Amino acid sequence: MLTVLAGGTGSAKLVRGLTHVVSEDLTVIMNVGDNISLHGLYICPDIDTILYALSGLLDTSRGWGVKDDTFHFLEQASRYGVEDWFRLGDKDLALHIARTKLLKTGLTLTEVTKILGEKMKISHRVLPASDQHIETRIKTPKGELHLQEFWVKLKGEPEVLGVTYQGPEHPQPAPGVVEAIRDARNIVICPANPVTSIAPITYISGIRDALASVRERVVAVSPVLGGRPVSGPAGKLLRSIGVEVSPIGVAELYSGFIGKMIIDESDEVMVDGIGRLGVEALTTDILMEDKKGEQRLAEFVANV
Ligand code: GDP
Numbered sequence: 001m002l003t004v005l006a007g008g009t010g011s012a013k014l015v016r017g018l019t020h021v022v023s024e025d026l027t028v029i030m031n032v033g034d035n036i037s038l039h040g041l042y043i044c045p046d047i048d049t050i051l052y053a054l055s056g057l058l059d060t061s062r063g064w065g066v067k068d069d070t071f072h073f074l075e076q077a078s079r080y081g082v083e084d085w086f087r088l089g090d091k092d093l094a095l096h097i098a099r100t101k102l103l104k105t106g107l108t109l110t111e112v113t114k115i116l117g118e119k120m121k122i123s124h125r126v127l128p129a130s131d132q133h134i135e136t137r138i139k140t141p142k143g144e145l146h147l148q149e150f151w152v153k154l155k156g157e158p159e160v161l162g163v164t165y166q167g168p169e170h171p172q173p174a175p176g177v178v179e180a181i182r183d184a185r186n187i188v189i190c191p192a193n194p195v196t197s198i199a200p201i202t203y204i205s206g207i208r209d210a211l212a213s214v215r216e217r218v219v220a221v222s223p224v225l226g227g228r229p230v231s232g233p234a235g236k237l238l239r240s241i242g243v244e245v246s247p248i249g250v251a252e253l254y255s256g257f258i259g260k261m262i263i264d265e266s267d268e269v270m271v272d273g274i275g276r277l278g279v280e281a282l283t284t285d286i287l288m289e290d291k292k293g294e295q296r297l298a299e300f301v302a303n304v
Contacts, residue, residue: 002302003027003184007197008034008046009063010223010230011190012053013288017298018188019054019124026124027180028054029207031192032109033136033165033200034147038086039077041096042103045148046197047113047128048095055120057091066091085153110174129201131174134167136196138237147196156233160240163195165203173206181210188301189220189258191230191286194250195237202257211257219260219304221286221297222247226266230287247281248273255279260304262286262297 006015006028015028031046045064052058052066059067069089078084088096095116102112108131117126138150140158150156181187192198202208211218224247229235235245243249247263251274254261261274265283274281282304288294 001025001027001180001184002186002188003029003180004188004190005029005031005192005198005201006046006050006190007031007192008049009232011046011192011197012049012058012063013294014188014190014221014298014301015050016053017288017291017294017296018302020295021298022302024185027176027184028124028126029177029180029201030113030126030128031197031200032128032130033134033196033203035133035135036086036146036148038088039082041093041100043086043088043096044099044109044113044128047126048092050126051095051113051116051120051122054117054122054124054126057120065089086148087152108174110176125176125180127176127180128174129177129207130167130171130204132168132171134165134171134200134203136200137164137166139164151233156236160236162240163199163237165200171204173204173210178206178210181207181214184214184217186302186304187211187214187218189218189254191221191223191288193223193229193232193234193237194243194253195234195241198254208257215257216259218258219262219301220250220254220258221262221301222250222264222267224250225264225286246270248277251277251279251281262301262304 035044057066059065069091073090074084109128136147137144139161238245247267247270251261255277260280262282264286271281284300
């Protein structure tokens with residue numbers, strides 16, 4: 001079994017690639033830090049992106065939502081003064097309604113995600129990192145914001161003063177998560193936003209400790225290449241927590257729980273620096289620009 005830690009858009013590409021190149025079962029441990037309640041619905045943006053990617057429903061050009069979706073609901077709702085900054089497609093809406101109804105019956109997020117995965121005919125296992133609500137909060141001069149407010153509503157523009165993870169004092173891993181790490185042949189940390197996708201997962205000490213105990217089998221793919229993230233606000237967020245925006249910076253952040261890090265071949269000069277952190281750096285082309293690129297990187301990752 002291969003276990004994968006994932007966020008949304010960047011992670012989906014590698015996860016999809018892996019499903020094409022490995023024959024073994026995948027368990028995908030999902031970030032829950034960007035979950036949000038809107039319009040009375042419980043929305044899990046990263047879980048949804050991975051469910052859509054695994055079921056073939058994902059709009060791959062946007063990297064989120066359902067392909068060929070329409071936005072009639074949102075257009076109509078905004079006429080009544082409903083906030084429309086968080087884009088919810090008509091087909092996408094169905095998933096949020098189904099999840100919210102199931103959660104209201106008393107099922108956990110793990111149980112609900114399993115049911116949704118089965119209904120979407122997904123054979124791989126998608127596990128929320130926790131059944132508890134752990135929320136990534138972005139500190140800005142305007143106050144603390146939900147990640148979606150910062151990134152989607154305010155387009156990532158506010159200055160970032162820091163990032164916190166808000167939830168229970170001792171957040172617990174969801175059932176099956178620690179076992180999926182312990183029993184895996186290898187554990188892959190997707191190319192994902194280190195601050196808003198991976199850190200909310202490793203913030204849960206039970207998960208961080210489980211990874212650390214099998215550190216030599218944990219391999220991360222850098223989301224940073226040539227001093228910049230491939231996409232999204234990772235650079236701004238890494239700087240805000242005092243981490244250098246480079247594969248070395250990310251390796252340092254992960255060094256307590258990874259044994260290997262895959263970086264781009266153009267960042268070869270960083271291999272020794274990463275090695276000094278006790279992490280073995282491996283180089284290849286880490287850009288996934290199309291399906292071929294996803295499968296090429298997935299092949300490399302699966303055979304590390
Ligand atoms: P989010 O939850 O939508 O932000 O998605 P993720 O956290 O899974 O992915 C975002 C991260 O993936 C960003 O930091 C990007 O730099 C990184 N990323 C996106 N595409 C690629 C790619 O093709 N290769 C690599 N190495 N990283 C990528």
